[in-house]
Amino acid sequence: MTKPTNNLSTSSAESKIANIAFIGAGNMARSLMGGLLKQGYPAENLACSDPVEASLEAVAALGAVTTSTSNADVIEHADIVILAVKPQVMKDVLTPLQNILIAKKPLLVSIAAGLACDSLQGWAGKDVPIVRCMPNTPALLQVGATGLYATNKVSAEQQKMAEVILSAVGIVVWVAEEAELDAVTAVSGSGPAYFFLLMEAMQAAGQQLGLSAEASAQLTQQTALGAARMALESDVDVAELRKRVTSPNGTTQAAIESFQANDLSRIVDQALQAASDRSQALAKELA
Ligand SMILES: NC(=O)c1ccc[n+]([C@@H]2O[C@H](COP(=O)([O-])OP(=O)(O)OC[C@H]3O[C@@H](n4cnc5c(N)ncnc54)[C@H](OP(=O)(O)O)[C@@H]3O)[C@@H](O)[C@H]2O)c1
The missing domain is CATH 3.40.50.720 (NAD(P)-binding Rossmann-like Domain)
Known part of the structure; x- marks a missing residue:
């Protein structure tokens, strides 16, 4: 920056x-x-x-x-x-x-x-x-x-x-x-929508686990804000922050392993590639 x-x-x-x-x-x-x-x-x-x-x-x-x-x-x-x-x-x-x-x-x-x-x-x-x-x-x-x-x-x-x-x-x-x-465009231009999508999914999953819609939304949104602030204000990178909140055999590890088993990195790579490809195509359409 x-x-x-x-x-x-x-x-x-x-x-x-x-x-x-x-x-x-x-x-x-x-x-x-x-x-x-x-x-x-x-x-x-x-x-x-x-x-x-x-x-x-x-x-x-x-x-x-x-x-x-x-x-x-x-x-x-x-x-x-x-x-x-x-x-x-x-x-x-x-x-x-x-x-x-x-x-x-x-x-x-x-x-x-x-x-x-x-x-x-x-x-x-x-x-x-x-x-x-x-x-x-x-x-x-x-x-x-x-x-x-x-x-x-x-x-x-x-x-x-x-x-x-x-x-x-x-x-x-x-x-x-x-x-x-x-x-x-792929990272920050379209990026807010990716976080909204994840938040939508977390809110729905929280409800599935028994929370009210309001409680699940409040907890999800404040967690997103807190995580973003920690990432911005910390002097270590996000991978290290993740490791620090992932205790061995704990609840976070169980969730992270589930994300990794579903190849979250590949899903994100493909999504951002699609956004970048669309950005190039749009420039041609608007020329
Ligand atoms: N909003 C975002 O988050 C965002 C993010 C990234 C990039 N952008 C870019 O920022 C630009 C503006 O977005 P915006 O959200 O501010 O759009 P917007 O609210 O629709 O503002 C565009 C303004 O331009 C006016 N306009 C239309 N024709 C004009 C002309 N011939 N001469 C002067 N003004 C004219 C429009 O009037 P009318 O309403 O009468 O048409 C409208 O008031 C867009 O190119 C968009 O791609 C926006």
């Missing part, structure tokens, strides 16, 4: 605060803006566009962010443009903005799942710097995990700014090759 910095300026020499424009005022954009404002980012340096007034009102409720129904208006003075629209509408969003983007070359930060840099570059224009991100849903609670990839047009300073923005909703990890974002 790369440690986030608090450098929010476009140039350390000028110390100018970067103007950030969000295209799309949906869940992710609101979460990112909320996170930035909470960290003290000035509202006057944030702008957001969306065709729906009600979505813009929800943004305005976060603070004195400039809002507009025109994408062209909000990017006019932007150093960074966050593309926070669904992948399916990205081409229609970027193509009409191409002239401004080529002239001003703001940093484009795309959070759209599955859209490759080649496609974005084709719609935004040659030479426009692009950072492609793969965030996950817990970003909505500011405990997300985001993988980031920068094209070779992105400066070190711009990389730092992208990192600061995504760090407002959780941790960030840079990858050196764009193809690694398929693995990020």
